[in-house]
Structure formats: structure tokens, C-alpha cells
Amino acid sequence: MENTTAPATLVTADGTPLKASLQRALRQRRRQAFMLVLPLLVFIFVLFIMPIATMLTRSVDNPEVNSILPRTVIALQSWDETTGELPSEEVFKTIAAEFVAGSQPGKKVINKVGKRLNYELPGMSSLFRTSTRKIRRMKTGPYREKMINIKIVGKRWADVATWRLLKREGDPVTASYFLSAMDMRVDSKGEIKSKPVDNQIYKFLFVRTFLMSIGITFMTILLGYPIAYLLATLPMRHAALLMILVLLPFWTSLLVRTSAWMVLLGNEGVINDLLVWAGFLGDKSRLALINNRTGTFVAMTHILLPFMILPLYSVMKTIPPSYMRAARSMGATQLRAHIKVYFPLTLTGIGAGTLLVFILAIGYYITPELVGGQSGVFISNQIAGKFDSGNWGLASALGAILFVFVLLLYAVYDKIIGIDKMKLG
Amino acid sequence: MALPAHVEPLERAWFYTYRFICGLILFFLIAPILIIIPLSFNAGFYLSFSKEMLSLDPAGFSIQWYQDFYNDQKWIDGVKNSFFIAIFAAVISTTLGTIAALGLSRPEMPYRKLIMALLISPMIVPLIVSALGMYFFLVKIGLASTYTGIIVSHAVLGTPFVVITVTATLSGFDQSLIRAGLNLGATPSKVFFKIIMPLILPGVISGALFAFITSFDEVVVINFVGTTVQQTIPQVMFRGLRENISPTILAVATILVGISVALLVTMELLRRRSERLRGMSPT
Missing domain, CATH: 1.10.3720.10 (MetI-like)
Incomplete structure (x- = not known):
């Protein structure tokens, strides 16, 4: 005779343990319930969660300097901003070349950098616009001397703060929008400071x-x-x-x-x-x-x-x-x-x-x-x-x-x- | 809350003061909406009552601002756009929301609370944040400034209302009715259309109305993701109000109040029907 020993667990008609069978049924019901919710979940995820995520990335996204002046960003890596000395002629030469490359007719992207840096340091926009015109006329070096001597705005190229800013914003991710949003800024020494109370908006x-x-x-x-x-x-x-x-x-x-x-x-x-x-x-x-x-x-x-x-x-x-x-x-x-x-x-x-x-x-x-x-x-x-x-x-x-x-x-x-x-x- | 005959004078005084205060608050709620109705029939370019109006002189009233509305292409386009966008958005919200609510109200639904929180979040997140995000995102996928882009973003904003109203209706729904139907040999789709749908219909319709009005009233998101081609009535109103409020806007506002009254009446009838139906169900 088969099945002489009574089964320790209850089984269903097809021989699977009742517990497993019930669990499978429950899993199936859970899956069914979830499948009903899934379409809306996907809809909300794609058209709501992803947009919000896009906005959040936008708040730290910093592509301008990094994509338009890539070689300058690399050249500035070896410059030590703490000494208070200007970058070498090599850096000036690199940025001058990228000014020319970034201001080709029909592909004038260099002003985007100026506009971006202007959020951090007023005057950058006009520095970039004027310098573009002058640099395009420079055929030979020394670029450092010539750029510093550009009328009116050129002295900003002799200012270490300009270069510190360029180096800092060369990073493709920035905290500066969040700093502005909290009425703070990085001062010329690279320290995070609160803006004066009058400027806190x-x-x-x-x-x-x-x-x-x-x-x-x-x-x-x-x-x-x-x-x-x-x-x-x-x-x-x-x-x-x-x-x-x-x-x-x-x-x-x-x-x-x-x-x-x-x-x-x-x-x-x-x-x-x-x-x-x-x-x-x-x-x-x-x-x-x-x-x-x-x-x-x-x-x-x-x-x-x-x-x-x-x-x-x-x-x-x-x-x-x-x-x-x-x-x-x-x-x-x-x-x-x-x-x-x-x-x-x-x-x-x-x-x-x-x-x-x-x-x-x-x-x-x-x-x-x-x-x-x-x-x-x-x-x-x-x-x-x-x-x-x-x-x-x-x-x-x-x-x-x-x-x-x-x-x-x-x-x-x-x-x-x-x-x-x-x-x- | 009637006042018994034996109360003390002080309590009696408080009772009437309380009623009076309530009257004032209700007046504060309703008066601003009612006041624009007579003003929209103003004969002059005033936004206040003229002497003629106060003395009920017919010369003080006219329907010129309604004609102005009717003859202005930008308003007529606005009406068409508003209905077009809101109807499609409401259809999407209602379909997705109702199906999701059916799943959410099943007892075996996994991660119920978390998913619910996620699905309701479009109602809670400030519109300006949604608008910014949707603009950036729709530009990225090439749907900015299109009707499709506006409709789907409005559909997103409308779904929480559908989910909330339909799950509320389903909370009094006897789940064993579904099993009974299936047991008696009905297919799942037959069960849905013959048993579930008639019972939850009031909730679905009120959710749909909420979704419709959400889209119909929406200005912030559409200002970001749309262009003047898709301009809706609230957008025309918003731009008009920003410059200078004109009596034409009051005429439009009066028409919109009429629409709200119609919606309110529909909702009330639905609520009564739903209560009657639930009274009949064994739960």
C-alpha cells in the first residue's frame, strides 16, 4: 500500500503542500493588484518623477565653462590659485585659442560662458564680449600681455579673482546656484560667505x-x-x-x-x-x-x-x-x-x-x-x-x-x- | 442645534452672536464670487458700481462685454483650447486613475502606502516646481509647445483627484461581489463592466470632473510648457489681469462661475446617487 505514512503537511489535489499553494495564490493576487497600478505608476514616473529629477539636476548642472573652454579648464588644473600669481602665458594662449574657436560666425557660444560667470561676478559678461573682439584680431603672442592691456575691461584678466572663478566653475557640477539661492557666495579668497544683509533676497x-x-x-x-x-x-x-x-x-x-x-x-x-x-x-x-x-x-x-x-x-x-x-x-x-x-x-x-x-x-x-x-x-x-x-x-x-x-x-x-x-x- | 427654551440670557446672546459671525464668514466666502456677476453687465468701463447701476437704471447695464468676448478671436480660441486640452487630459487621468484605484483598494496590494504617496504627490508639489521640471523634461523629449505635451502634463496633475475619489468609493465596495461574479461564470471584463463599474461610477465621474476642472483651471504649467497657439481661457485671463483688468474678464469670469455651478450640481447629484447605491449594498 502506498501512502501508508500520513503526510506531515496538508497537500492539495495535485500534491503540492497547501501552504505553498496558498502562498502562490497570494503572490499571484499581489501581482494582479500591482499590474493594475502599474500603468499609472509608469505614467507618473515618466512624466512627473523624471521631470522633477531633471529640475534637480539642473540646479547643480554647470556645463558652460567645462564644455566651451575644455582645454583652459585642463590647463588651469596645474595653476596654484593660492599663490596670488596670474596663470602662465600657456594658459592665456589656450584661452585665447578657445575664444577664437568659440566665436566662429554662426557658432558664437563664448558669450554663454560670459553670461554664466556674470551670475557669480558682475562684469564678466562684458569682459567676455569685448575680449572676444580683441582676441580675434591678435595674430601672435604674448597673449598674457595683450589681453591684460585690452582697453577698459582688460585689467580683469590681471585679476586673480577672474581666474579663480574660471577654475572653480570649470567643474561640470556646481554648488553656486544653491549658494545664491541661500544668499551666499564664494568670495575672492574662495571662502563661502553670507551676502551682506542688504543683498539678501x-x-x-x-x-x-x-x-x-x-x-x-x-x-x-x-x-x-x-x-x-x-x-x-x-x-x-x-x-x-x-x-x-x-x-x-x-x-x-x-x-x-x-x-x-x-x-x-x-x-x-x-x-x-x-x-x-x-x-x-x-x-x-x-x-x-x-x-x-x-x-x-x-x-x-x-x-x-x-x-x-x-x-x-x-x-x-x-x-x-x-x-x-x-x-x-x-x-x-x-x-x-x-x-x-x-x-x-x-x-x-x-x-x-x-x-x-x-x-x-x-x-x-x-x-x-x-x-x-x-x-x-x-x-x-x-x-x-x-x-x-x-x-x-x-x-x-x-x-x-x-x-x-x-x-x-x-x-x-x-x-x-x-x-x-x-x-x- | 436649535436653542432650548430654558437657556440663560448669556448663552442666548452668545448663540445669536455665533450665528451672526457665521453669517459674516459665509458672506466673505460667497460675496466676492457673486459681486462680479452684476459688474460684468456694466455699461461703462468701470470695475465698480456706477450710479446708474445702483439706482437700477437700465441705462447702466449692457451686455457689451459679453459681445466683446464673443467677437474676440483670442477668447474663442481660448475656449476651444481649454475644452480640447481638458477633455483629453481628463480622459487619460480617469482611465489610468480608475484602474490604479482598483488595484490600490485590493487588500493584497504590496507597498500600498508608498505607492499611494507617490501617486498623490502631483497634487502636493507646488505647481511652479512641476512646471519647471516638466518644461525641462518636455524640451528634452521634444514635446514642449505641443498639445500632446500639455495634455499629458495636465493628465499628471489630474490623476491624484481620480485616485482619491475612486478609492474612496471603493472603500465601501464589497470585494466578494467580484468573486461571486467570477464564480457564477462571468469573464473578468464582464465582471468589471456589469458589477464594478455601475457601483463605482459616481466616484469615477466625480474624479473625472475634478480632473477636468484641474486642467481647465490650470495656468502655471501651461504657461511654461505651452505657446500662445495653445492659449487657454485662464491664460488669456491671467495675461489680461496682469496688464489691466477689463470688464470683458468679468464677463468671462461670470461664464466660468456658471460652469462651476453646473459642475457643483452634478457632483451633488452624484453624491446622492452614490449614497443611495451604497445604502442598498450589504456592507
Whole structure:
């Protein structure tokens, strides 16, 4: 007789152990689930993750000097920049040859180097433009002497700082965009220093973006909490009606809402007209409500308010009204019951709303651009500005800092609330 | 939250004060949107109420700004571009997002949280960062300044909304219905179209509407990756607002508010339908 010994493990009909068979089935189901997600995952990876990665590489990418003056970069390697002496005639000769090669008609790339170095040291752009013309006319050496003697700009070739800069930026990877983005620079001695306080633009803008976003978030809590509470406690029929007042702004185009605020807050706008008409203001003393911080603050509070109300509401909906009644019946006043019982239960909603509003606020671009004027713009506006002016490296570095910051907040959101708990409307 | 008859005067006073404060906040929410509607019918080139308007004199009102909109080629092109781009973007987002949500809501999905975080990230990353990255990347692969490039980048921005709404609908979905269907001899595609789809349809449609409006409203990314040929309504508005706000923009804004109201009503009807359907399901 076969199979006299009872099998130690259960087997399926085809003889494989049940455990293995189950595991295979589970693996298969996992694979099936994953295959469903795969198309979107690939789509997001190619068209979102890779673009972001491209931007991040752009922020340290430094091809200009390295690709247009490659032999100069090599020649400068043997030059010791710490002695304070100029490079040898050989280096001058190399760079002169590369000036000629880089300024052929139709392939004028040498000015790109000038433009690139000008971000680090003002005056480099004109040095390169003028020198190109002169060097093209030089038939013989000595190049060092001739280049130093170029009118007006030539003395910069006699400045060790120029050569230090060339040597430093010859590296195909640079930290200088990030240094600029943090208002720092490498001084003529090669040390990293903070820029003078008066010249600090980006740090100041980051701080402003941060502080104003906190202010706006706080304001949305202040205005959103009572409304969410009202919606959660009113009878369903009334609440549904009032909910429309919250959802309509949520669904209305950002530009419509921004233009509405431009109409309201403008110098000749509805609010000022109303105040003048009512006699609170003289016609000459109209309030400056737009193209400044106030404009950004008011408009963004309005635009982001639904993002606070909706998560708060969905948490408040789940709090049984009997909790408050119990607290009241045991002698707590309405206020005490609210603070001790109701409010702690809404903290997750406040957390979710706060993080969501704050994350959205620090990346805002359109609204500050249109109503913020000079004093109310955010870091996003500066990024767009740097992009428009052609300094893509700096735009990318600023973008990278903003991106990392938002990513950290996103991680906090995930830790506290959980991304899978995110709901809309 | 009705007020019982026996409450103390102080509490009664607070109750009415609270209601009043809520009224003010709701007014703050809705008034700015409503105010542009009458102003768009202004007879003059004003962005505030004229005396004629305040006295309801018909001479103070006109539809000239709507005619202005209708006769301006750049607005009409904008309307066409906006719908073209948003419809295609929404179709891509909805298809990919719905299929992914089906996988994500299965209990055996591996690395669920991590993947979810990745898929939702386009909603969280500041638009200016996405715009920069997409521009650099689309230039590299030769899709910058093309409709295809704009549509796929808008589709990326819309997918998180679809994933969120459809997974939310699926959270109340009885997975055993699928097994029951398969058990009774239906093919997987038949199960999808006859069982899953009708139940999750409200979620899918609301996700699609979110994706549509995301693309329809989007200005930042398209400003970077598009050219004036593909200019959409929000872009025309944005450029107009940057220079000088004109009553034509208010006319367009009023039309857009109309579209939002239509979307809002659709969403509300869908939500009710979804609740009814779920009420019927055994879970």
C-alpha cells in the first residue's frame, strides 16, 4: 500500500503542500493588484518623477565653462590659485585659442560662458564680449600681455579673482546656484560667505512666504472652525444648503476668485468706493488694499478657506452629539464642554486642514503675482522671474529648496493623518 | 442645534452672536464670487458700481462685454483650447486613475502606502516646481509647445483627484461581489463592466470632473510648457489681469462661475446617487 505514512503537511489535489499553494495564490493576487497600478505608476514616473529629477539636476548642472573652454579648464588644473600669481602665458594662449574657436560666425557660444560667470561676478559678461573682439584680431603672442592691456575691461584678466572663478566653475557640477539661492557666495579668497544683509533676497522671500503662509493658515482655522461646526451641527437639510456656499468657491476657478478680489480691493474698487460713499474715507485717502501684503493675505485666505472647512467638517461629522450632551448634563458649561470634550476630538481635522492649507499656500504663484505687488509676492514668483530672465540654474535651485520643504511637510502629513485618509469634498 | 427654551440670557446672546459671525464668514466666502456677476453687465468701463447701476437704471447695464468676448478671436480660441486640452487630459487621468484605484483598494496590494504617496504627490508639489521640471523634461523629449505635451502634463496633475475619489468609493465596495461574479461564470471584463463599474461610477465621474476642472483651471504649467497657439481661457485671463483688468474678464469670469455651478450640481447629484447605491449594498 502506498501512502501508508500520513503526510506531515496538508497537500492539495495535485500534491503540492497547501501552504505553498496558498502562498502562490497570494503572490499571484499581489501581482494582479500591482499590474493594475502599474500603468499609472509608469505614467507618473515618466512624466512627473523624471521631470522633477531633471529640475534637480539642473540646479547643480554647470556645463558652460567645462564644455566651451575644455582645454583652459585642463590647463588651469596645474595653476596654484593660492599663490596670488596670474596663470602662465600657456594658459592665456589656450584661452585665447578657445575664444577664437568659440566665436566662429554662426557658432558664437563664448558669450554663454560670459553670461554664466556674470551670475557669480558682475562684469564678466562684458569682459567676455569685448575680449572676444580683441582676441580675434591678435595674430601672435604674448597673449598674457595683450589681453591684460585690452582697453577698459582688460585689467580683469590681471585679476586673480577672474581666474579663480574660471577654475572653480570649470567643474561640470556646481554648488553656486544653491549658494545664491541661500544668499551666499564664494568670495575672492574662495571662502563661502553670507551676502551682506542688504543683498539678501531669497532668504528674505523664503521667510516671508513661510510667515505669510502661517498667517493665512491661522486665519483659515479662525474662520473655518465656526463654519465647519455650524455645518456639522445643523440639521442635514439646512447644512446641505450652507454647504453650497462653501463648495461653490471651492469649484470656482482660481482666476475668477483672484479677479474678484482685484475688483473688490482695487483703489477704485468696490470696497474703497463703498467706504468713500459712506463717508468713512475721504476721496483722497483711499486705502491701499491691493498690490501689497494685504491683497495677498485676504485673497489667499478666501481661496484656501474651503480646504480648511472640508477636512474639519468631515471630522466633526463623526463626533456623536451625545458627547456634548453628556458633558452638559454633568454640569459643564457650553464653553467648558466645548474646550474639554469637543475641541480635542477635532484636532485631527485641524491637523489635516492646517497641513493641507499650509502646503498649498507656500507654493502659491498666481494670486500673489496678481494682487501681491512688490511686498506681497512669494518665492514661487521669484522662481518664475528667474526662469523668465534665463537663469534656469538658480530657478531650479530655488525650486529644489521649495520642493524639499514641501516634501518634508508631506511626510509629516502622512505620519500624522495618513495620505490614504485624504478626501475631497 | 436649535436653542432650548430654558437657556440663560448669556448663552442666548452668545448663540445669536455665533450665528451672526457665521453669517459674516459665509458672506466673505460667497460675496466676492457673486459681486462680479452684476459688474460684468456694466455699461461703462468701470470695475465698480456706477450710479446708474445702483439706482437700477437700465441705462447702466449692457451686455457689451459679453459681445466683446464673443467677437474676440483670442477668447474663442481660448475656449476651444481649454475644452480640447481638458477633455483629453481628463480622459487619460480617469482611465489610468480608475484602474490604479482598483488595484490600490485590493487588500493584497504590496507597498500600498508608498505607492499611494507617490501617486498623490502631483497634487502636493507646488505647481511652479512641476512646471519647471516638466518644461525641462518636455524640451528634452521634444514635446514642449505641443498639445500632446500639455495634455499629458495636465493628465499628471489630474490623476491624484481620480485616485482619491475612486478609492474612496471603493472603500465601501464589497470585494466578494467580484468573486461571486467570477464564480457564477462571468469573464473578468464582464465582471468589471456589469458589477464594478455601475457601483463605482459616481466616484469615477466625480474624479473625472475634478480632473477636468484641474486642467481647465490650470495656468502655471501651461504657461511654461505651452505657446500662445495653445492659449487657454485662464491664460488669456491671467495675461489680461496682469496688464489691466477689463470688464470683458468679468464677463468671462461670470461664464466660468456658471460652469462651476453646473459642475457643483452634478457632483451633488452624484453624491446622492452614490449614497443611495451604497445604502442598498450589504456592507
